[in-house]
Amino acid sequence: MQLYLIRHGQAYINLPDWTDFSKEWGLTDLGHAQAAAVGPWIKDNLPKPHVIYASTMQRARQTVHYISTALEQPVVFDDRIREIGNNRHDHTPWPSDDLPPYGEYWASEHPFHSITPSRSNGETLMHFRTRVGMFVEDMLEQFHKQVVLVVCHGFVIDMMFDIAFNVGAYRRCEVWSQNTGITHFEHIGHPGRETWRLHCMNWTEHLNGVEAPLLDTVAGAAK
Numbered sequence: 001m002q003l004y005l006i007r008h009g010q011a012y013i014n015l016p017d018w019t020d021f022s023k024e025w026g027l028t029d030l031g032h033a034q035a036a037a038v039g040p041w042i043k044d045n046l047p048k049p050h051v052i053y054a055s056t057m058q059r060a061r062q063t064v065h066y067i068s069t070a071l072e073q074p075v076v077f078d079d080r081i082r083e084i085g086n087n088r089h090d091h092t093p094w095p096s097d098d099l100p101p102y103g104e105y106w107a108s109e110h111p112f113h114s115i116t117p118s119r120s121n122g123e124t125l126m127h128f129r130t131r132v133g134m135f136v137e138d139m140l141e142q143f144h145k146q147v148v149l150v151v152c153h154g155f156v157i158d159m160m161f162d163i164a165f166n167v168g169a170y171r172r173c174e175v176w177s178q179n180t181g182i183t184h185f186e187h188i189g190h191p192g193r194e195t196w197r198l199h200c201m202n203w204t205e206h207l208n209g210v211e212a213p214l215l216d217t218v219a220g221a222a223k
Contacts, residue, residue: 001140001187002147004046005157006067009034010179011059024058024096033210034180035063039070041206042149042182049073050146053139055081055153056093063180064151080135083153085115089123091131107155111169126169132159140187157183164196178204 009031012018018025027035049071054064056077068075079093085102087093094100100119107115107125116122123131139148150156158175161167164185177183181202188197 001143001145002047003136003139003160003185003187004042004049004147004149005160005183005185006038006042006063006149006151007154007157007177007179007181008055008057008059008063008151009038013059014179021101022097022099024099026058027062030211031059031179032062032066034207035066037206037210038063038180038182039066039068042067043070045205046149046182047147049149050143051076052149052151053078053081053135054151055079055083055156057082057086057153058096060151060153067149067151078135080131081150081152081156084125084128084155085123087123087128087131088121089114089127090121091123091127091134094119108171108174111171128155129159129162132156133163136160136163144187160185164198175201177202178207180204180207182206 009027011027011031012025013021015028052064052068052071052073052075054060054075054077056079061077064075079087080091082093084107086099100116100122102115103117111125114122114124154177157177160183161175162171181204183201184199184203186197186199187195
């Protein structure tokens with residue numbers, strides 16, 4: 001399987017001075033420009049995907065619209081690839097207009113504690129990694145020799161690295177993905193060899209000529 005992971009375009013929650021994380025917010029003008037650039041670039045430079053998946057969150061929906069339009073392909077939306085902390089521990093999503101606040105600690109600092117401790121039934125980092133892993137396993141079963149394109153979030157891409165590199169609970173390296181950056185993993189079936197092959201991470205050639213994205217804050221970059 002050829003797996004292409006694309007982070008959404010810049011959203012309002014990625015702005016350094018943004019403070020309202022209680023509901024879903026869409027793309028900024030720059031985010032729309034990034035998404036508009038990545039769609040045609042994918043059509044011209046990547047193999048045609050067998051299927052396009054996207055997170056159900058607004059910023060991912062808006063990003064994938066440009067991609068699906070350029071490729072003239074439908075999208076399958078999946079709650080399992082929503083951003084960390086936006087689902088309950090049973091993997092069901094929180095309401096879009098009533099998202100729980102994050103705790104004061106970073107998820108990897110306490111991987112077995114709820115990411116949203118003020119709300120009961122919140123997920124931990126391990127719950128989050130599990131739901132991303134369930135999604136990846138389903139992709140392998142359904143599209144073993146196909147090209148799969150996934151529009152998701154920064155921390156979802158982090159989890160894919162954890163899965164591919166067999167990282168333990170207490171992760172020590174953050175994967176920094178730029179808005180609309182493309183990461184390409186290949187799942188290989190050669191006995192006795194590594195299972196995953198990483199071809200590229202954070203590919204942003206399509207942003208040449210697009211205004212440079214604003215620097216994310218550490219908190220905003222993971223949304």
